[in-house]
Amino acid sequence: METIHIHTIEEQLLRVEAHIGNTPLIPIRGLHHNPDVTIFAKAEWEQLSGSVKARAAFNIIQQAIRSGQLTTDKVLLDATSGNTGIAYATIGKKLGIHVTLLLPENASKERKELLQSLGTELILTSKFGGTDEAQELAAELAKKHPEKYFYANQYANENNWKAHYHTTAEEIFSEVPEIDYFVAGLGTTGTFTGTSLKLKELNPAITTVAFQPDNALHGLEGWKHLETAIVPAIFQPEAADRIIEVSTEHAYQIIAEVYRNDGIRLSPSSAANIAGALHVADTIKSGVIVTILPDNADKYSEVLQLIRNK
Ligand SMILES: Cc1ncc(COP(=O)(O)O)c(C=O)c1O
Secondary structure: OOOOOOOOHHHHHHHHHOOOOOOOEEEOOOOOOOOOEEEEEEEOOOOHHHOOHHHHHHHHHHHHHHOOOOOOOOEEEEEOOOHHHHHHHHHHHHHOOEEEEEEEOOOOHHHHHHHHHOOOEEEEEOOOOHHHHHHHHHHHHHHHOOOOEEEOOOOOOHHHHHHHHHHHHHHHHHHOOOOOEEEEEOOOOHHHHHHHHHHHHHOOOOEEEEEEEOOOOOOOOOOOOOOOOOOOOOOOHHHOOEEEEEOHHHHHHHHHHHHHHHOOOEOHHHHHHHHHHHHHHHHOOOEEEEEEEOOEHHHOHHHHHHHHOO
16 A cells, blocks of 8 residues: 655655755855955855745745744745745745745746746736835735735845844854854845844954945846835844945956856856955955855846856
8 A cells, every 4th residue: 555645844844944055155266366365155056946045935934834824725925026936936835835926027037937837926016116016015915815815025024034143144153163254235134134143143253244236226136225225124234334335347247257267157146245255355454254145147147148158
């Protein structure tokens, strides 16, 4: 007789958790000339769903299941066109949880097809309203149908930054306890906030540097220009010792250079994090800088094209 294994949701969560985090920390060489400065970056595409957002999505889902807010009878709802959506969809599929995402109609065709192939329902919002409008409409929908939806709300959900507090920071500190600077951009701000708060608890001497794109019309998908975007509710300004600016041009220069030196295909957001680390490197005599590479170029056809033409 065939044995049927029925796993409890906790067992399923454990199985998924085995594929989240514990990403490699790689040295970034050849981009600056000071031998006393070392830069390390965490290759976050090396986990389930191919990006840093697996950490936040998993923690948001896990905590919602444990608190009873999310069951297989409900639908996880959020606004995201990018990595968080792919992470919700991938994890949701494994756990039997339905996912509905609101995203601007101008999100790429490849992105929409990928999300749909994972069984996600998509609600398209106006391209003129961007992700801010998608967020507002998701909140309205969740308010109208509380019995149907669990509203994950990554911009306001504490379990977003706590994912990084409990995993990303611990991983970094156990691998490079000599870290002097942590540098990262601000998107939902979960990665920067959670990692910085924990690193500072582990060693108050660590300096945390956030950055934002240098103008509103930047090409650094994932990072927010704070003056012109809705500032996420989870952002804790005190987590940053300094906030600097990074240009799209510098990030694209780094994509080309890193590909030439190491064959690594960085996304614009990962290259921007390295640009931030290089800004810090320019201001110090010696030290160890750690940053994050949120994803690679696989989902960015314009970057793949640029690399191909090099
Ligand atoms: C490619 C990419 N970079 C950066 C970020 C921003 O990370 P965080 O939301 O943790 O600030 C995201 C988040 O969606 C992303 O997808």
